Amino acid sequence: MAWANQGMQALIPVINRVQDAFSQLGTNVSFELPQIAVVGGQSAGKSSVLENFVGKDFLPRGSGIVTRRPLILQLIQDRNEYAEFLHKKGHRFTDFDAVRKEIEDETDRVTGQNKGISPHPINLRVFSPNVLNLTLIDLPGLTKVPVGDQPADIETQIRDMILTFISRETCLILAVTPANSDLATSDALKLAKEVDPQGLRTIGVLTKLDLMDEGTDAREILENKLFTLRRGYVGVVNRGQKDIVGRKDIRAALDAERKFFISHPSYRHMADRLGTTYLQHTLNQQLTNHIRDTLPTLRDSLQKKMFAMEKDVAEYKNFQPNDPGRKTKALLQMVTQFNADIERSIEGSSAKLVSTNELSGGARINRLFHERFPFEIVKMEIDEKEMRKEIQFAIRNIHGIRVGLFTPDMAFEAIAKKQIARLKEPSLKCVDLVVNELANVIRQCADTMARYPRLRDELERIVVSYMREREQTAKQQIGLIVDYELAYMNTNHEDFIGFSNAEAKASQGQSAKKNLGNQVIRKGWLSVSNISFVRGSKDCWFVLTSDSLSWYKDDILYERKAEKTRRKADE
Ligand code: GDP
Numbered sequence: 001m002a003w004a005n006q007g008m009q010a011l012i013p014v015i016n017r018v019q020d021a022f023s024q025l026g027t028n029v030s031f032e033l034p035q036i037a038v039v040g041g042q043s044a045g046k047s048s049v050l051e052n053f054v055g056k057d058f059l060p061r062g063s064g065i066v067t068r069r070p071l072i073l074q075l076i077q078d079r080n081e082y083a084e085f086l087h088k089k090g091h092r093f094t095d096f097d098a099v100r101k102e103i104e105d106e107t108d109r110v111t112g113q114n115k116g117i118s119p120h121p122i123n124l125r126v127f128s129p130n131v132l133n134l135t136l137i138d139l140p141g142l143t144k145v146p147v148g149d150q151p152a153d154i155e156t157q158i159r160d161m162i163l164t165f166i167s168r169e170t171c172l173i174l175a176v177t178p179a180n181s182d183l184a185t186s187d188a189l190k191l192a193k194e195v196d197p198q199g200l201r202t203i204g205v206l207t208k209l210d211l212m213d214e215g216t217d218a219r220e221i222l223e224n225k226l227f228t229l230r231r232g233y234v235g236v237v238n239r240g241q242k243d244i245v246g247r248k249d250i251r252a253a254l255d256a257e258r259k260f261f262i263s264h265p266s267y268r269h270m271a272d273r274l275g276t277t278y279l280q281h282t283l284n285q286q287l288t289n290h291i292r293d294t295l296p297t298l299r300d301s302l303q304k305k306m307f308a309m310e311k312d313v314a315e316y317k318n319f320q321p322n323d324p325g326r327k328t329k330a331l332l333q334m335v336t337q338f339n340a341d342i343e344r345s346i347e348g349s350s351a352k353l354v355s356t357n358e359l360s361g362g363a364r365i366n367r368l369f370h371e372r373f374p375f376e377i378v379k380m381e382i383d384e385k386e387m388r389k390e391i392q393f394a395i396r397n398i399h400g401i402r403v404g405l406f407t408p409d410m411a412f413e414a415i416a417k418k419q420i421a422r423l424k425e426p427s428l429k430c431v432d433l434v435v436n437e438l439a440n441v442i443r444q445c446a447d448t449m450a451r452y453p454r455l456r457d458e459l460e461r462i463v464v465s466y467m468r469e470r471e472q473t474a475k476q477q478i479g480l481i482v483d484y485e486l487a488y489m490n491t492n493h494e495d496f497i498g499f500s501n502a503e504a505k506a507s508q509g510q511s512a513k514k515n516l517g518n519q520v521i522r523k524g525w526l527s528v529s530n531i532s533f534v535r536g537s538k539d540c541w542f543v544l545t546s547d548s549l550s551w552y553k554d555d556i557l558y559e560r561k562a563e564k565t566r567r568k569a570d571e
């Protein structure tokens with residue numbers, strides 16, 4: 001092995017151990033360890049390159065964003081072949097299909113199944129005689145369009161996550177670009193250039209050389225004459241989709257790759273600097289050199305942190321010596337505190353503790369129910385002309401061939417039911433808003449135990465997943481209630497009779513404008529919920545017209561602006 005300097009090889013495992021320690025503390029994101037991050041567009045071939053290094057199929061595949069949490073992949077040379085996750089320490093995976101399953105499950109555990117992403121990394125170690133010591137971070141691919149119920153800003157979310165990793169000076173960037181696309185528009189290179197404008201720590205990887213158009217080649221790029229990078233480019237040929245479906249062995253694929261380069265007229269002369277095996281070696285070497293270069297700075301900052309912590313520890317010991325139960329007590333105390341905080345935030349605080357500069361969680365939830373929700377209901381557009389037409393059709397269809405004498409109830413029911421069904425959407429939206437708010441409350445309350453990040457994460461996870469369960473139940477209930485209302489309409493109810501009184505009252509008042517289509521429906525609803533949020537109204541019977549609606553909108557906009565300013569001030 002001419003490449004690897006054995007003494008230097010030992011550096012990577014040392015950094016691995018430091019990395020693990022930081023991951024377990026939950027603070028690794030803030031610390032700068034030498035590492036290699038793999039970036040590239042979706043389907044650029046990132047996963048394929050990583051799998052080739054390991055010689056096993058073990059990464060989740062599929063369409064869309066498959067990698068949704070950073071995967072810190074530590075390759076370690078060892079006589080035995082197995083994998084181990086940091087979150088399942090001691091469990092040796094020898095079946096790599098199970099490794100894939102575990103990555104998928106662990107991804108969903110944190111992100112939920114809604115295809116969201118999370119910056120919280122998964123740590124995987126692969127021990128094998130076939131790997132070189134190397135630590136790589138697989139990051140979500142850059143996407144353009146959100147799919148399914150992915151958040152609309154998924155592109156920026158992913159970009160930001162990648163940037164937090166690669167903007168650190170200690171991070172080498174493995175920029176993966178398919179050779180059958182234009183390098184000038186490569187997502188990976190563009191992003192790398194943002195944080196490494198001189199191309200000092202970017203290593204280019206060209207995949208899919210086998211898929212280039214007949215008569216074209218990537219020779220100039222691979223010779224580093226075009227789009228020059230200090231560390232140059234390495235070309236590879238991974239398995240195509242067909243090979244993967246046919247479960248082509250990675251060994252065979254590596255042989256095929258080698259043959260491809262030796263026999264290709266444009267690449268023959270540089271075949272020993274191309275391919276997966278070469279890439280693996282050069283990365284091992286570059287990472288080792290890189291660690292050596294950053295070691296002094298790293299040692300300094302580690303030492304500083306350690307001194308600071310030792311001081312803390314010493315203070316703790318002096319404070320209350322020889323009490324083994326103290327730690328447990330402290331943890332319990334924190335959980336109790338969390339409990340109390342949540343309750344106070346939602347149920348309201350005592351006059352002593354009340355905050356005067358922002359709304360508490362409970363108050364914000366109150367606002368959702370009493371301001372936002374009615375607003376959503378009022379906002380529902382009802383096209384009066386359209387409704388009249390519908391009523392006419394309904395009446396005619398009910399009469400059929402006969403000529404009707406009276407207006408049939410069924411016509412009213414058909415139209416009213418349609419409107420009732422529309423209540424479902426704003427109601428469910430209200431649940432979503434409340435859940436969001438609750439999640440904020442939980443996060444804020446959990447932050448008081450930020451000194452114990454693992455405890456905080458676990459607590460937050462348990463509480464949030466309980467809340468999600470209740471969310472489902474609430475949504476089912478809402479569905480049921482609307483279904484009840486649809487199943488039977490009690491026209492004998494006092495609200496129903498009050499209906500005509502209301503109209504009489506309203507038209508005496510100042511809002512005598514005739515806008516029947518909208519008024520009737522809304523008045524009916526408002527009478528039921530007995531709401532008195534309208535400024536200046538002393539009576540809960542009132543007519544909401546487009547005028548009152550527009551000032552109400554202004555009010556909400558004003559509130560939002562105020563909150564923004566407040567947040568800025570907080571920061
Ligand atoms: P990722 O989204 O960047 O992780 O990309 P993948 O590694 O999942 O690859 C996406 C698709 O491209 C898969 O179907 C691969 O089989 C295929 N692919 C990747 N690299 C190559 C290559 O060098 N040659 C060929 N023919 N197909 C490739």
Ligand code: MG
Nearest residue numbers: 046047066067
């Ligand atoms: Mg992938």
